[in-house]
Amino acid sequence: MAIMRRIMKNMLIIIFLAAEGMVVGSRLLLNVVGYRDPAVPAVYIFGDSTFDVGTNNFLNDTKSKADMPFYGIDYSPSQSKPTGRFSNGYNTADCIVQLLGFKESPPPFLYLVENDTEDFNTQILKGVNFAGGGAGILHHTGKKRFGRVISMEEQIEQFSRVGDNMTRYLNESAAKGIINKSLILISVGSNDINEFLMFNVSNSSSLIQQLQQFLPDLIASYQAHLTNLINLGGRKFGILGLAPLGSVPDVRGSYGGNSSNEINAVAQLFNYGLYYMLLDLNSSKFPEFNFSFGNTYSITTEMINNPASLGLSDVATACCGNQTLTGGIPCSPNATVCEFRHKFLFWDRHHPTEYGSQLAANDLFNGGSEFVSPFNLSTLVQTS
DSSP: HHHHHHHHHHHHHHHHGGGGOOOOOOOOOOOOOOOOSSSSOOOOESSSSOOOOGGGGTTTBSSSSOSSTTTTTTTGGGGGGGOSBSSOOOHHHHHHHHHHOOOOOBHHHHHHHHHHHTTTTHHTEEEEEOOEEEEEETTTTTTHBOOOOOOOOOOOHHHHHHHHHHHHHHHHHHHHHHHHHHHEEEEEOHHHHHHHHHHTOGGGGGHHHHHHHHHHHHHHHHHHHHHHHHTTTEEEEEEOOOGGGGGGGGHHHTTEEEEHHHHHHHHHHHHHHHHHHHHHIIIIIOOTTEEEEOOOOHHHHHHHOOOGTTTTTTTEEETTTTTTTTOOOOOOSSSBBBBBGGEEEEESSSSSOHHHHHHHHHHHHOOOOEEEESSSHHHTOOOO
């Protein structure tokens, strides 16, 4: 932890100095190349609203829901009805899984528990989505803002139950073999950072000092979660870093339409700490741990800096939310919705459109070292 804190201190200085002049090189949209047949036995998905495909529909006492119009307006399997995805259609989890050769994200764990009892044991062999809106790395994250959330700790407990069921349904060796060969996807951390900035930073002068304590502790908690997943059999991990949190429509609305360089710098710092931890986890503790780190900060920044090359025309406002920054409202039945969703990066005040998710998934799956390290998801799933 002492080494991590020294690294964080140095990176804080570098990132805050560089925040004003950061540029990401342009690139044209890559041809989408995925697998026709599933490249892994199953996909197990963890995290927050970026990956939630309906978990929070089963939580009565949460404010983090996407179960009302106009969510799902372009999701054809449900005939444009909301499914719990924080998107107009498919979300990033769906888009990644589709490139792996699956139809869409596997169903939520809570859906399988409550609605699919007969097929539970066969479905969990193909994958489960545990992600829930409002969730964070820390156990308490999300509770103050949203009420009931399913934390990473609880999601991993659910995964443990899935593993136990697989062992009883098959046998220990067969169950372990499936989990070893499957892909684990994780996207989490934005709620932890947002709540730290909202509730714990008393003034800007104390930000750096507080970050030096908070971020190493947050990364250590993330490492503990990964260690638990490795001990439960996980070997192949696709881990997404944080996007530029200071460039979402909700934040821009408070900064005169501009991004917050300070918030973006904190997201970058988290990403540096996370990647260093992943490297250390592999080199010094679990050589069997293979990972692909998705630099969603660079991926999203590229979309913002070079929208035309990617077919985007609006990278600042929310498609569902009146398409204004100062007068934007949450996506709801009372909001207006843009006509050309594929031209917008953001669907609501925090989440990408289906098209934005498709662009990100393609970079995560097929991209080069500027977007993924040490290799992309397509290469990761081929590792033994």
